[in-house]
Amino acid sequence: MELFDVYPLLDVTPERASGCTVWDDKGVEYLDLYGGHAVISIGHTHPHYVERISGQLAKIGFYSNSVQNPLQRELASLLGRQCGYAGYRLFLCNSGAEANENAIKLASFVTGRKKFIAFGKGFHGRTSAAVALTDNPKIAAPVNLTDNALILPFNDLEAVGRAFRENDIAGVLVEGIQGIGGIRIPAPGFLAGLEQLCKEHGALLILDEIQSGYGRTGKFFAHQYDGVTPALITMAKGMGNGFPIGGLLISPEIEAHYGMLGTTFGGSHLACAAALAVLEVMEEEKLTENAAATGHYLMDQLRGLPPECEVRGRGLMTGIEFPYPVKNIRDRLLHDFHIFTGFSGTHTLRLLPPLCLSREQARVFVNALFSVVTPEG
Ligand SMILES: Cc1ncc(COP(=O)(O)O)c(C=O)c1O
Numbered sequence: 148m149e150l151f152d153v154y155p156l157l158d159v160t161p162e163r164a165s166g167c168t169v170w171d172d173k174g175v176e177y178l179d180l181y182g183g184h185a186v187i188s189i190g191h192t193h194p195h196y197v198e199r200i201s202g203q204l205a206k207i208g209f210y211s212n213s214v215q216n217p218l219q220r221e222l223a224s225l226l227g228r229q230c231g232y233a234g235y236r237l238f239l240c241n242s243g244a245e246a247n248e249n250a251i252k253l254a255s256f257v258t259g260r261k262k263f264i265a266f267g268k269g270f271h272g273r274t275s276a277a278v279a280l281t282d283n284p285k286i287a288a289p290v291n292l293t294d295n296a297l298i299l300p301f302n303d304l305e306a307v308g309r310a311f312r313e314n315d316i317a318g319v320l321v322e323g324i325q326g327i328g329g330i331r332i333p334a335p336g337f338l339a340g341l342e343q344l345c346k347e348h349g350a351l352l353i354l355d356e357i358q359s360g361y362g363r364t365g366k367f368f369a370h371q372y373d374g375v376t377p378a379l380i381t382m383a384k385g386m387g388n389g390f391p392i393g394g395l396l397i398s399p400e401i402e403a404h405y406g407m408l409g410t411t412f413g414g415s416h417l418a419c420a421a422a423l424a425v426l427e428v429m430e431e432e433k434l435t436e437n438a439a440a441t442g443h444y445l446m447d448q449l450r451g452l453p454p455e456c457e458v459r460g461r462g463l464m465t466g467i468e469f470p471y472p473v474k475n476i477r478d479r480l481l482h483d484f485h486i487f488t489g490f491s492g493t494h495t496l497r498l499l500p501p502l503c504l505s506r507e508q509a510r511v512f513v514n515a516l517f518s519v520v521t522p523e524g
Pocket of ligand 1 (some may be wrong): 242243244245247270271272273322326327355356357358359383384
């Protein structure tokens with residue numbers, strides 16, 4: 148049987164990895180500035196992570212959500228303390244799209260309304276409501292098209308105000324920092340304005356922190372730079388360091404009832420062990436602080452790029468937009484310097500390394516980038 152061919156693949160076969168380093172099947176060593184798409188938070192194959200998951204697997208890997216699972220409570224308690232939302236409740240699922248799907252559903256249940264606002268260049272996943280609120284018609288099938296999704300210009304509070312006056316809005320879904328859209332930080336006051344409009348109109352603010360959360364930006368969640376308190380916060384990627392797990396933080400004002408949300412696999416013993424290991428390492432090794440400091444250093448070094456390049460980001464979530472397509476730069480970084488990077492659209496290089504990236508590793512990347520960047524691309 149052949150694979151269903153939906154991914155354009157790089158010609159590299161990673162075989163093993165450690166920290167920010169990946170080795171391919173020929174033994175070639177790569178520096179990982181991409182973190183498997185923002186997923187590797189504490190570093191590849193961290194010994195504590197390997198031990199916690201292996202130990203759990205030897206005890207019990209899975210039962211269903213119909214029995215007591217103290218690991219879920221342990222995870223909720225540690226996460227609540229670390230992220231600053233100890234009073235919120237946690238619902239566990241398996242991916243980012245699923246976390247958003249549940250958040251959208253919950254906001255609709257709570258308000259009794261159907262319409263949601265999301266933003267241009269936003270990405271929220273490929274399942275039904277999440278893809279309807281994603282600004283990319285190419286990945287929405289006819290069945291996903293709905294009048295319930297209003298996609299408005301990012302950072303345009305006036306447009307949001309108008310949409311609220313003209314529609315019965317259930318919620319607003321927005322990324323802490325737009326990732327796939329090219330590392331775009333909400334303008335000062337934008338998230339606070341959304342929060343205010345949601346309050347005035349009885350709607351719920353949903354922060355998608357799937358890419359920008361879990362310490363990546365130098366705070367646990369990117370929206371914590373803006374001083375807002377969303378009703379719902381979605382997480383995935385860095386949460387399991389590669390083990391599939393997603394989650395939803397839910398304001399104490401929202402009441403739960405049996406059957407409201409549910410999943411077979413979400414919150415399994417093994418997934419909780421992975422997520423607990425991630426939080427334990429983040430705390431022990433101060434990885435959020437490292438993301439802030441190394442990100443600051445990286446940003447500073449990138450000021451040496453030609454002035455026509457625009458560098459955006461916070462912590463270890465960085466976008467470098469060039470006036471020309473970045474394909475050549477990315478290919479040369481990979482093949483000549485053995486450095487993994489990501490991209491957004493055609494013109495932006497995207498960096499999402501493990502949060503344990505050192506200054507020395509950041510410098511290796513900067514030196515390589517400077518030597519491949521030419522005025523013509
Ligand atoms: C901001 C954001 N939301 C949602 C998703 C969807 O997550 P998943 O691919 O785990 O469904 C992504 C994935 O890239 C994302 O970046």
